[in-house]
Amino acid sequence: MFRIPLVIALALAIAFGLGVVGSVWALRATVGFGAIALGPWTAFPAAQTIDADPYAKAHRARDGRLLFGGAEGLAFTAATDSDGRNLVRQCRYRIEGITPPARLWTLHAADREGNALAAGRPDLPEGLNAWSVLRRPDGSFVIDIASGAAPGNWLAIPEGRGAFLLVMTLLDTPTAGSSGVIDLAMPGIVRLGCADA
Template sequence: MFRTPLLIATALAVTFGLGILSSVYALRATVGFGAIALGPWAAFPAAQTVDADPYAKAHRARDGRLLLGGAEGLTFTAATDSDNRRLVTNCRYEIAGITPPARLWTLHAADRNGNPLPGANPDVPTGLNAWSALRGADGNFSIRIASSAMPGNWLAIPEGRAPFLLVMTLLDTPTAGSSGVIDLAMPGITRLDCADA
């Protein structure tokens, strides 16, 4: 008597459970379609526009973050260095080169979920921008990323062995438009050394 309703309830529970798990997995697997890849850096210019695909819209709704409009800016993230090795906090890195044209850019380290990494000390720089970074006469810059202090431009990351992301946001940039992306270049990310090497 209760066998048929029990089988139906079990089938519905399994179906809804697998549907929810596959949706969560799909949202964590990708930000959306239409990525721009410039070396280790990747951006999704359509993610914050009306023309965003359903995955990008779902990311926006799930995260509850205010995204830049298409004409306001573009956020690039890097999970690996220029040699395609994962970024980890027990290594030291150097970002060198120039950015695409922008009125302002910002750079910070984030965890794998995109949340800014906390600094071990409130007096150390956990973020840099175009106005605070020292540049050479040709406009190139070099930023060292390490858990211990370094001369010149230094971005502090916490100690440990955790993977992290680098997040560079270009504000008021023509890069956010649909044209001219092919000829752009982002700075390279070089691994200098690691604490366990």
């Protein structure tokens, strides 16, 4: 008597569970369609516009983060260096080059969920921007990223192990609302060495 309703209830529970798990997996797998990759840096220009795909809108709703308008800015993230190796905290890195035109840019390290990493002490540089970075005569710059101090431009990351992201946000940039982003260049990320190597 209860066999058929039990089978139906079990089938519905499995279908509902698989639907929820599949949706969460899809949201974690991608921020959306239309990614632009410039070396190790990736940006999603449509993620913050009205033309965003459903996955980008779902990410925005789930994270509760305020995104920029079409011409306000563009956030690039890097999970690997220029050779395709994952960024890990036990290694030292160097960012070298120039950025696309922007009134201001910022750079910080984040965990895999996009939350900013604290360097461990309040007196360490956890972020850099276009106004505070030292530049070469040609306008290019070099930034060292490590848990230990480095001369010149230095971005501190916490000691330990584990992967991290670099987030470079271009603010008030003409490239955010332009299809010409693909022709631009972002600075390279080079691994200098690792503590366990």
